[in-house]
Amino acid sequence: MQEAAGLQEAAALRYLLEAEQAAGEGLPGGLEARRVGVVGAGTMGAGIALSCSLARLEVELVDADSSALRAGLERIETMLESAVRKGRLTVRAAEEARSRVRSNLGLEVLSEVDLIIEAVFEDAGVKQAVFTQLGSIARPEALLATNTSTLDVEVIARASGRPSDVVGMHFFSPAHVMRLLEIVRTPRSSVEALATALATARRLGKLGVVVGNGFGFVGNRMLYAYGRERELMLLEGAAPERIDRALEAFGMAMGPNAVSDLAGIDIGVAARRQWRERPDDPRWYRISELLVERGRLGRKCGRGFYRYSGTERRRESDSEVHELIAAEARRLGIARREIPEEEITERCLLALINEGAYVLAEGIASTGSDIDVIWCNGYGFPRARGGPMFYADTLGLGWVIERIEHYAREQGARYWRAAPLLARLAKEGGRISEWRDVAPEPVP
16 A cells, blocks of 8 residues: 555656646747846735846836835845845845845836836736836837736736737745746737746746636636635534645645635735626635634734734634634524535545636646646645646546535535536546647737
8 A cells, every 4th residue: 555655656746747847848939038127016026026136137126106115125135134044045145136126116117128027916907007008118029927816917918009918927925935937828928928938937947837818827716616615614614724634634735724824815805806707605705705804814914714923923723713604604504514524625626626627628727737737836735646637637537526426416516517528538538637738829
């Protein structure tokens, strides 16, 4: 048994390494970006600016708010000091990185840069307004990128008046540390634009994966299905710490409630509110909404799904959250029960796998292995299991379908409907991790 598990783990790691190599392959053409503009000096903008600076690129950090700009520079300083303290950077390397970042209040300074990465507030209207200006300011050869994590890149691109020059570059937080970079293509994104984005990802030491345009792209689209089951089980009787314990035992780097606290519960709530096609279901992410209404935004304020105290900010169970969840379950008429940890793990992972199959069928991801690369490098899925699609193949797609049908009988078919692609591959004896689609050709 132990030998078989070791062989399976070795196969998963080998598969993932090959998948990462394939995903990171470049495209011919494109521009070698030497000077980069970053618009927005918030947490993400500062992290992106630092990531570029550490890769020896010249950076123009722009924010119309002088206090926000100062705060962004302070964030960069704090991150550099931390890297030096931990021995990840020498004092000299930190000084050089610091010198490559210049701050500006106006967009006009971006007229000569090779790449502009917009990292302003996650609001479609705000981003469109920025791109309307960038379209006329940026030089003709420049690549324009939006760092949105969920929004429609095509709509943002149209505002620029030059959509062939626009892609999404979805950095993961903290941007100067996380390896994954989702590069979002629209039907109008040119080959040159994608080539520049992929080359820049490699220059930054990141793994760029090209994905299609749709709410949440690949990673966050699937995350909402995974998180949906977590939120439903909270109402059904599973405490936040029990859910996290089950998924961490499976191998996830962090449980979903702890992840939400770390990212900021309010960030997810704000993003989901902009999703026009979100389910009309009073249970859907209801607990997150309630926590935000009560000012429990996560680790940053010391209270979220957990309570955080002391200098180490260790998470602690909070009876106030348990009471809030129980009261909301009563209000919604949801009967509560003891949920086995096996069910917790199974429902979250099956929802993730099934949504991945929909993402593939819709062309948002072009290969099953791309999904696995994204989830192992951006969302803490255990590498030893190869990623959600590879894991589905190790379970057997026939068994996956059986369990989805089981939950359809128990929970209803609203969320438990097997993706047609998954059902077809199960019937044919195919492997979803090996499935690939021919992505639409980018605009020449």
